[in-house]
Amino acid sequence: MTDVASGPLLRPGVRVGERVYRTLRHRILTGGLEPGERLSVPAIARELGVSRSPVRDAVLQLVREGLAQETLNRGAVISSIGRAELVSLYEAREALEGMAARLAAPHFTHDLRRRLLDNLAEHDEVVASGDFDRHIDVDAAFHREIRQSANSPVIARMLDQIQGQIMIAMRSTSVSGGMDRALHDHREIFEAVAAGDPDASEAAARRHIARLTEILRSDG
């Protein structure tokens, strides 16, 4: 039992509701809770050893964020992300990742160069070893670096949100366009951003995402 009350609940400065939210979000994103599964407030409260109030707050936040969906008087269930919804997510992601890369280009620093090169090196190993799970992580980390460097909090927040929903969908619909191809795309984005070229950076980032969208639209 993952009791929320254990560990950093004692630390003041973090609401219990916030901790419950993070716990549930983590479970959803890592597959511990599957699409369609009910989020019973009393059951979760019992399991985590807290009252229903903070659990209710957490569930409402998940709904607001698109990770769960609710029906009146019937509570919330983990979102089932359909094909059409997933396409829409990728459309938004293409636009925002493109803009993030554009904005990151003029903010390119030595430090970012180092982190991106480290990431690409690790990605190389991962692709060579064929470890798909690690690929997912390294891939996500690359994009996170880019969007944090864009220095645009709104874009960063929206991309985080999109990322969460995509991760749910990925459990049922794998839209990998190939690990090696993703790595190749990342190198292109890196080159453009490192060169400080906003147009090329945006174009490279968009191609990368648009390719996945196309796979989604065509293939089953």
Place this chain on the structure above:
Amino acid sequence: MTDVASGPLLRPGVRVGERVYRTLRHRILTGGLEPGERLSVPAIARELGVSRSPVRDAVLQLVREGLAQETLNRGAVISSIGRAELVSLYEAREALEGMAARLAAPHFTHDLRRRLLDNLAEHDEVVASGDFDRHIDVDAAFHREIRQSANSPVIARMLDQIQGQIMIAMRSTSVSGGMDRALHDHREIFEAVAAGDPDASEAAARRHIARLTEILRSDG
């Protein structure tokens, strides 16, 4: 007193919390509640004639949406949207409005043509009469038509959210680039979308927003 319990509370199928949320959101967006103002849960509950629970739910949603900000144990206040945050909002908006226009182009219908032409005609009158408030409304309606035609629920939802925060900021920082210029931009977007040209549609929409972003970045 705007008692939430009056009116459609009796109608089942709408949660009280949802009604409180809409009431508060409307007040924030129309200026009834100003940036920095506290959102006292007990006070709002008393005023609206409901208990604290649904009010608390509503306030948490507003925070989640970026319309309010909270501090631990000190509750929430209406967001003050600073210059940097506003720029970030416009950056995200540029990317998303551009993509919305791109997606709307292939979905152009006779019905959409009529609604956009109506809007442009009305906008003409409004500009001629110099009515700035109506300009805001007509302008927003134009963009709403475009993004609803994009048929991408994620993009539509995110643009709605951005629009809300921009409306707060607009009260202190007017970033109008001129009503006539906005109307001119809208005509360009209309032409491109009506022609079914995705690239031109996206480019026109982005120029329109980017111009405002530039005004923001430079001018005080």
Place this chain on the structure above:
DNA sequence: TTTATAAACATTGCATGCAGTGTTCGTGAC
């Protein structure tokens, strides 16, 4: 008059009560 202190007050965040509603499961008729 200004500053320090404490006491009164209000609010937050979690816990819990409860009516209304939806769901499940067992019983009996066919």
Place this chain on the structure above:
DNA sequence: GTCACGAACACTGCATGCAATGTTTATAAA
């Protein structure tokens, strides 16, 4: 065996209680 019905059960959503915390006001000292 299958279906209809109803009772038991569980959950949702709103209301309210309460300890901890923050804020404000009143009083006293300098």
